[in-house]
Amino acid sequence: MSNLLHRSLKEPLPLIEHGMGVRLYDSNGKEYIDGSSGAFVVSLGHSNAEVLKSYNELIQKITYVNGTQFTNENAEDLAKKLCEKSKKIGLNRCGFISSGSEAVEAALKLARQIHIERGEKSRKIFISRTPSYHGNTLFALSASGRPGYKKNFSDYLVHFESLTTPYEYVALNNITSNSKTYLAEPYLDELSKKIASIGKDNIAGLILEPISGSSVAGALPPSGYLKGIEKICKANGILTIADEVLVGMGRTGTYYASEHDSFNPDFLTLGKGLNGGLTALSAVLTREEHFETIRNGSKKLDHAQTFMHCPGSVAAGIAVFDYFEKHLVLKNVIQIGDYLNQKLRSAFENHDHVGFISNIGLLFGIEIVENKSNKSPFPIERKITEKLTHAALESGLTLWPNTGHRENGDGDIILLGPPLVLNRSEADEIVTRLLLAFDSVF
Numbered sequence: 001m002s003n004l005l006h007r008s009l010k011e012p013l014p015l016i017e018h019g020m021g022v023r024l025y026d027s028n029g030k031e032y033i034d035g036s037s038g039a040f041v042v043s044l045g046h047s048n049a050e051v052l053k054s055y056n057e058l059i060q061k062i063t064y065v066n067g068t069q070f071t072n073e074n075a076e077d078l079a080k081k082l083c084e085k086s087k088k089i090g091l092n093r094c095g096f097i098s099s100g101s102e103a104v105e106a107a108l109k110l111a112r113q114i115h116i117e118r119g120e121k122s123r124k125i126f127i128s129r130t131p132s133y134h135g136n137t138l139f140a141l142s143a144s145g146r147p148g149y150k151k152n153f154s155d156y157l158v159h160f161e162s163l164t165t166p167y168e169y170v171a172l173n174n175i176t177s178n179s180k181t182y183l184a185e186p187y188l189d190e191l192s193k194k195i196a197s198i199g200k201d202n203i204a205g206l207i208l209e210p211i212s213g214s215s216v217a218g219a220l221p222p223s224g225y226l227k228g229i230e231k232i233c234k235a236n237g238i239l240t241i242a243d244e245v246l247v248g249m250g251r252t253g254t255y256y257a258s259e260h261d262s263f264n265p266d267f268l269t270l271g272k273g274l275n276g277g278l279t280a281l282s283a284v285l286t287r288e289e290h291f292e293t294i295r296n297g298s299k300k301l302d303h304a305q306t307f308m309h310c311p312g313s314v315a316a317g318i319a320v321f322d323y324f325e326k327h328l329v330l331k332n333v334i335q336i337g338d339y340l341n342q343k344l345r346s347a348f349e350n351h352d353h354v355g356f357i358s359n360i361g362l363l364f365g366i367e368i369v370e371n372k373s374n375k376s377p378f379p380i381e382r383k384i385t386e387k388l389t390h391a392a393l394e395s396g397l398t399l400w401p402n403t404g405h406r407e408n409g410d411g412d413i414i415l416l417g418p419p420l421v422l423n424r425s426e427a428d429e430i431v432t433r434l435l436l437a438f439d440s441v442f
């Protein structure tokens with residue numbers, strides 16, 4: 001009899017006894033490759049001895065102080081390191097919280113605070129995109145373009161205006177559009193029309209993932225899209241929030257996914273891989289000008305939580321960051337990402353039910369369709385993603401499932417996001433195990 005409130009109650013969950021590198025081992029002795037780094041968290045692999053050692057050293061002196069009364073060396077140090085790496089996108093203030101949802105909440109609330117401090121109190125409405133996921137606390141869930149996750153809580157959520165998330169596979173040659181080129185203009189027009197209909201003086205901010213994470217895995221926006229969004233928002237006084245909880249911290253081959261299109265957001269969130277799975281740690285970064293607005297105004301953040309800037313949690317981020325730098329992890333992400341991309345394409349591109357493979361760095365999405373010629377998805381009742389994820393687990397591979405990104409709640413994508421320290425033979429094993437899973441389902 002377990003007293004734990006398990007998250008999935010369909011069948012008993014395997015008990016993981018330990019992890020090492022990219023592998024997990026359960027109590028029956030079964031071994032798995034962690035193809036999704038847990039929930040895209042374990043960026044440097046399980047039980048990474050060097051990371052654990054430096055984390056241990058960093059928590060010896062102090063593990064907690066009240067962030068309103070004191071600052072601490074760990075938080076100052078990690079803020080400096082992250083801001084130095086964000087020079088290209090111009091962020092120079094960084095705060096630490098615990099989860100990705102909290103980082104999103106903090107960014108949204110800070111954006112509203114900035115408008116209030118500037119005397120622009122009418123700017124209340126936020127815009128997000130569909131599909132998207134920004135977290136599960138109520139403000140972050142409100143921002144998420146995920147109708148299924150919201151349905152039981154709609155009475156408690158605030159309204160977000162919605163834009164279409166760019167996704168090349170659906171955008172090109174779909175039933176309603178015959179376009180053969182993936183262009184930014186239609187999406188930018190949609191934003192301009194939205195601003196005109198709401199009135200720019202009523203809009204506080206726009207939140208988006210610069211590269212889509214779990215909802216349309218690794219889907220890249222069309223060239224010029226992010227720069228276009230930035231330009232339109234700036235011209236209309238709308239603050240932008242780049243949610244990099246999943247795609248930041250090296251997953252796409254750069255510290256910040258916003259770098260890929262030289263996007264300069266007003267706020268940026270990090271989580272997941274930032275802590276490597278050691279402790280709950282997320283971050284919100286912003287520009288000096290916004291910090292100055294608060295310093296010259298109320299002089300206090302309107303968002304505070306007990307574990308903000310907690311030195312014990314931040315120690316995990318320092319240990320992870322230092323390992324990234326010392327072992328050139330970003331270089332590995334690009335090299336092994338390319339290698340795994342080629343292997344996956346040669347193994348799956350011609351499969352009858354693989355419609356699209358998206359990739360950047362070590363983030364992959366494989367869209368499964370019923371009919372490749374017209375890109376039509378399987379009806380969701382067929383539970384294709386669930387079956388594939390289950391079969392992969394049987395073959396010793398964890399995947400991240402995503403469903404419902406197409407119309408009517410259909411749509412199946414399986415995601416791969418292995419630890420960023422993956423090597424070639426482990427990449428080969430991932431492909432072999434995934435092939436076994438496909439064989440067993442189709």
Ligand SMILES: Cc1ncc(COP(=O)(O)O)c(C=O)c1O
Nearest residue numbers: 099100101133134135213245246
């Ligand atoms: C883009 C994005 N933002 C926010 C979150 C929420 O993070 P957490 O689950 O740590 O609260 C997630 C989680 O998957 C995410 O992918």
